[in-house]
Amino acid sequence: MFDVEVYAAVRQFVFIDGHSRREAARVFGLNRETIAKMCRFSLPPGYTRSKPIEKPKLGPLLPVIDAILEADRIAPVKQRHTAKRIFERLRFGAGS
Secondary structure, three states, X not given: OXXXXXHHHHHHXXXXXXXXXXXXXXXXXXXXXXXXXXXXXOOOOOOOOOOOOOOOOOHHXXXXXXXXXXXXXXXXXXXXXXXXXXXXXXXXXXXX
């Protein structure tokens, strides 16, 4: 990813100083497509996920973990589960 300073310098070089995008690519050592994207957006576009993160291992266990944490809300502080204890319950079964 490029610094905001480089982004601003490229935009100034092209829009204010009046140089071509091709020349900006040569001067800054960037691809012409990258320069085109920098000129297209006034601020660097942030990354957005197209779909939620997959959790193949943990996904099926999330309802169990949520149930444990929900039960811990009414339990005394000293009897609540730690992350390690939740891991042990999931690993060795809820009966232990």
